[in-house]
Amino acid sequence: MSQLHFSSPDGIQFDLRLPDQIDNTPVPDYRSQAETPHKPTQQTFARAYSSPPTINPAKPCHAFGNPTPVGLGGFLLANTPATMMLLGWHGAGGANGNESAAVGMFFYMGCLLEVLCGIGEWIKGETFNAAVFLILGGYFGASGAVLVPFYNAISGYGADGIAAQFAYHDSYAMFLIFMGVLLLFFTIASIRLDVCHVVLFACFTACFPCLAMSYFYMADGNASTARTYRIWGAVVSLVGSIILWYLFLGSLLDAVDFPIALPLGVNGVVSGGTKHQCLADFEPQSDWL
Numbered sequence: 001m002s003q004l005h006f007s008s009p010d011g012i013q014f015d016l017r018l019p020d021q022i023d024n025t026p027v028p029d030y031r032s033q034a035e036t037p038h039k040p041t042q043q044t045f046a047r048a049y050s051s052p053p054t055i056n057p058a059k060p061c062h063a064f065g066n067p068t069p070v071g072l073g074g075f076l077l078a079n080t081p082a083t084m085m086l087l088g089w090h091g092a093g094g095a096n097g098n099e100s101a102a103v104g105m106f107f108y109m110g111c112l113l114e115v116l117c118g119i120g121e122w123i124k125g126e127t128f129n130a131a132v133f134l135i136l137g138g139y140f141g142a143s144g145a146v147l148v149p150f151y152n153a154i155s156g157y158g159a160d161g162i163a164a165q166f167a168y169h170d171s172y173a174m175f176l177i178f179m180g181v182l183l184l185f186f187t188i189a190s191i192r193l194d195v196c197h198v199v200l201f202a203c204f205t206a207c208f209p210c211l212a213m214s215y216f217y218m219a220d221g222n223a224s225t226a227r228t229y230r231i232w233g234a235v236v237s238l239v240g241s242i243i244l245w246y247l248f249l250g251s252l253l254d255a256v257d258f259p260i261a262l263p264l265g266v267n268g269v270v271s272g273g274t275k276h277q278c279l280a281d282f283e284p285q286s287d288w289l
Helices: 042-049 068-087 089-095 100-124 127-145 161-192 195-219 223-255 277-281
Strands: 002-007 013-018
Touching (some): 068 089, 068 100, 068 127, 068 223, 100 127, 127 161, 161 195, 195 223
Antiparallel strands (some): 002 013
16 A cells, blocks of 8 residues: 655645555446436327427426317217208208207307317417317307398398398308318318328318308209208218217327327328428328327
């Protein structure tokens, strides 16, 4: 063992002894052994929020629940029974597609819940979701209003009942045509999402022109052709409703952290715009969920 002796002018002395061999005992590693959290994929985000991510979900910045299931459920409870009325199943709709029994569904399930959900999506910063739910909420409100006598939708076209009905049918068909245009734009935008949403919006894009043609033929007095277009519009609406029921179940399973996630189809095929820089945190994948 080596020894060193130190002394100072003040008379302070001390000895330092150094070992001849270095102790090779390993020093414990006190660094954290926690695993790096997995980066969420774009599919996980799309399944929960039904739109391309604009924030990093690894660090949630909101303390509110996901409003999407509320909007989906409201749409389903308003649209599915109305579709049955258009089809005339078991006498629903009075065999001519009358939707008077759906007024309450349109106002309180379709309009109210869609608007509340749209506001929730807007608060979360989900622009696409907010646009879809708020606009569809307005559509259900408008559809319910024309069925209420207070709004004088038909008699406002004159005292002649037959002529007033024809004018009303022609006028309301215009509204349905542009609803179809709107749904076409939703379909194009949903290409950024997944197969389910593309097919869903495509179904309703086809539904509205069929219903518009039905109203045009009713205005022309051609009830047979009008019924044919009404049935076709109801069929594609029913297909869209089935897909929406599937999405509704998937959103509920995701809300309770169910161990099984329903597949939504390929996504991430279309790359995001450069203005959403945070999308670089996600790795686009094209496999099934």
